Amino acid sequence: MRLFRSLFVAIRLWFALIAIVLLFVAAYAFPILFPLMKIAFAVFILMILLDGWLLFRQKEAFFARRELPDRLSNGDENPLTIYLENRYGFQADVEVIDEIPFQFQRRDVLFKAHLNPRETQAIRYELRPTKRGEYSFGAVNVFVLTPLGLLKRRYQFEQGRMVAVYPSYLQMRQYELLAATNRLNEIGVKRIRRIGHSMEFEQVRPYTIGDDVRTINWKATSRRTVMTDQGTRSTTLMINAYQDERSQPVYCLIDKGRVMRSPFEGLTLLDYAINASLVLSNIALYKQDRAGILTFSDHVGQLLPADRRSGQMLKILELLYRQKTRFLETDFESLYASVRTHIRQRSLLLLFTNFETVSGMQRQLPYLRRLAKDHLLLVIFFENTELRSLLNQPAADTEQIYMKTIGEKFSYEKKQIVKELGQYGIQTILTAPQNLTANTVNKYLELKARGMI
Structure with a gap:
């Protein structure tokens, strides 16, 4: 039974079988072909038996191994490698099907290769997860064909493996490396002109x-x-x-309310905020500042006090990995009460949230002003990129004119939010999701260069 479970029929065999059947039908019209077809059919059966013997004469005639990281980086292209080793004494055509987690919703992970006797080969491809959590990989299925190509033998390797998808640590390492080599400008981080000197x-x-x-x-x-x-x-x-002055507290305040559920290129705004917080915390620690995290929605979630000890980044990574969006209205009053209670020293507060209308921002403005009174507050919210693409297209009819007019209104309200927050001395960033990390790091470095924290 085990042998039959690993035995599959190649498409070449079906074509050959169809051709033989058609020739047998033709033999009824031309009887002279019938003896020849009997011989051809017998040769065909012998070739099938020979093909099966070549495939199954060795017990472990092929080897494969999937190599993937211990954890995947959310929102990034993660490299995976499948190593193949042909232990047969003949050239083998190989089809590889990797059973990737269902979260990717991909059915095209099929690779073909040609291996000479005793040859090894590596197949490399990439996966981009868009949701944090545990991903279950299945088996690596390898279908081997002989030069005859009539039958396939299936080998299965790597029977199941669970891998966790963490916030974008690949992006964090990229920024860390460029910061260490003073090349952050290569990914959009500007050089900040210093005004005066720190103390x-x-x-x-x-x-x-x-x-x-x-x-x-x-x-x-x-x-x-x-x-x-x-x-x-x-x-x-x-x-x-x-x-630069060191040991300054830097807190990332992450809104987990329903406004952060909006998707962009597969990731939610919450995931973009989490990835940016991870990168910024690492840059802050590199600059000898203290990094901390506070999450909130309808109530205050987790608080990690600002610190710069060696294990702080691991604590930040584990805390951010567990965060999930809640579908309730965000309570900024609870946020203010928690900050007032637990963050006594003047700090840089980076508030990741989203405001769609001026009236929505004005409801929270009293609490934002109180936060800005005791700390340096930086409010970071998101530009609607789909709306911007709509505004850049010319209107072809009356309906599109109405759509563009409504879009202009929403775009104008975003600019009004920035202007009104600035009137109360609150720093703001209005950014597209894909530019969030670079713009946040830019603003942090600017505030340090100006000696505001």
């Missing part, structure tokens, strides 16, 4: 091209003036180097 003096060091000449330390420079053997003076310019 923390770091060291006196030699001048290098690009340093601010206003920071030259003339006393230290005079001590570095020496006479050369030729009787001339050699001077090394020295400057005062300053560093």
